[in-house]
Amino acid sequence: MIGGSGFVGRLLGDFLQAEGYALRVLSRATQVKLPYPARAYRWQQDGTLPAAALADVDVVVNLAGASVAEGRWHRARRAEIVASRVQTTRAMVVALRQLSHQPVVVQAAAVGYYGERGDTELVESSAAGTGFLATTARQWEASLVDAGLDNRWVLLRFGMVLGNGGGALRMLGKIYRLGGGAALGSGKQYVSWVHSDDICGFVRQALQDRACHGVYNLTVPQAITYNTLHQALLRRFRPLFASPVRVPRWLLHLLLGEKATVVTSSQRVVPQRTLSTGYTFKFTEIDAALQSIQKF
Ligand SMILES: NC(=O)c1ccc[n+]([C@@H]2O[C@H](COP(=O)([O-])OP(=O)(O)OC[C@H]3O[C@@H](n4cnc5c(N)ncnc54)[C@H](OP(=O)(O)O)[C@@H]3O)[C@@H](O)[C@H]2O)c1
Numbered sequence: 001m002i003g004g005s006g007f008v009g010r011l012l013g014d015f016l017q018a019e020g021y022a023l024r025v026l027s028r029a030t031q032v033k034l035p036y037p038a039r040a041y042r043w044q045q046d047g048t049l050p051a052a053a054l055a056d057v058d059v060v061v062n063l064a065g066a067s068v069a070e071g072r073w074h075r076a077r078r079a080e081i082v083a084s085r086v087q088t089t090r091a092m093v094v095a096l097r098q099l100s101h102q103p104v105v106v107q108a109a110a111v112g113y114y115g116e117r118g119d120t121e122l123v124e125s126s127a128a129g130t131g132f133l134a135t136t137a138r139q140w141e142a143s144l145v146d147a148g149l150d151n152r153w154v155l156l157r158f159g160m161v162l163g164n165g166g167g168a169l170r171m172l173g174k175i176y177r178l179g180g181g182a183a184l185g186s187g188k189q190y191v192s193w194v195h196s197d198d199i200c201g202f203v204r205q206a207l208q209d210r211a212c213h214g215v216y217n218l219t220v221p222q223a224i225t226y227n228t229l230h231q232a233l234l235r236r237f238r239p240l241f242a243s244p245v246r247v248p249r250w251l252l253h254l255l256l257g258e259k260a261t262v263v264t265s266s267q268r269v270v271p272q273r274t275l276s277t278g279y280t281f282k283f284t285e286i287d288a289a290l291q292s293i294q295k296f
Contacts, residue, residue, distance in 0.1 A: 001038075002026045002092060003063030007166030008108070008158075008199060010035050012061065015200035026053050047087060049095040054103070059207060060096065061106040064088045065140075068112075068133065069171070073259045082136050089143040096149060105153040106203055107144050111192050111219060113137035113157055116265040119190065123272040124157070124215045131265070132258055141215075152213050154206045156199070159219030159269060162283075163196025164295040173296040176237035185249040187227035189266035192219035195283035195292070202279050209277060217271040220284050226263070229286060236290040 004025035023038035041053040066084040115129015206212040252260035283289040
């Protein structure tokens with residue numbers, strides 16, 4: 001696993017080790033702290049993978065990427081957001097080409113690929129959108145897809161991941177508990193979310209099913225609007241008072257710049273190929289998903 005120390009990586013690693021996988025984690029850290037047993041490897045100074053990390057592995061999971069939610073999107077941060085995905089994936093591809101065997105590749109991607117699309121339903125074959133997130137996502141995917149590897153690869157376009165111990169809920173939980181939760185933008189923008197248990201469940205299925213190959217949207221079958229998410233967060237966190245304020249789109253853009261698109265852009269994603277594999281989502285209702293999460 002590359003990026004196995006992050007929010008999704010910790011949950012997926014824990015799940016995979018319970019499934020019987022012996023894990024290795026490649027990290028930038030000298031001493032990576034993980035909630036599951038794994039052999040740790042470090043990126044080499046020149047940005048390449050140590051050969052030992054991939055020797056004899058059956059699967060490579062690549063989740064690496066600098067957070068798009070942290071920090072302002074100044075030029076250096078944008079460069080880091082792109083490089084931490086594109087360079088990392090390219091380095092993985094170079095290392096995979098040097099192997100005499102062909103591990104299955106599970107690659108993280110994001111629904112940000114689609115850009116701002118209003119209420120249009122978006123399936124895996126829909127075109128990429130425009131803007132920084134969409135352009136980054138397209139380059140990120142291309143670094144794997146255009147490499148022409150013979151390995152079986154599964155590229156997962158994650159929606160907003162809800163799970164224990166991090167992600168969007170870490171921040172939203174704090175804000176809503178304090179009564180600061182507000183409807184953002186028009187509130188009609190679509191949010192495509194996915195529970196971390198469904199990431200684990202679909203990765204397990206994808207590893208077992210050799211016919212599984214290509215791009216898969218990993219989002220609930222029916223995306224919700226931000227207004228619906230807002231109401232569900234109020235039910236989940238029960239603040240002493242609920243802010244009546246709606247923060248308009250223009251103000252978010254004034255305060256955050258293009259980073260505001262993380263919450264204001266609308267992606268009504270449908271996991272068409274994912275459902276066509278026969279996968280059944282464990283969480284499809286936002287209230288049940290939010291109730292299942294206890295650690296933020
Ligand atoms: N969480 C979501 O809602 C969501 C939604 C859509 C897509 N995704 C994508 O899914 C992947 C996993 O998400 P996550 O929430 O688990 O991410 P995360 O916790 O923010 O980070 C994942 C890993 O990326 C590596 N990383 C961070 N900054 C880096 C940098 N500057 N250069 C190289 N590597 C860096 C870190 O590994 P080391 O420190 O061990 O090197 C980290 O553990 C990400 O690529 C993310 O873009 C996530």
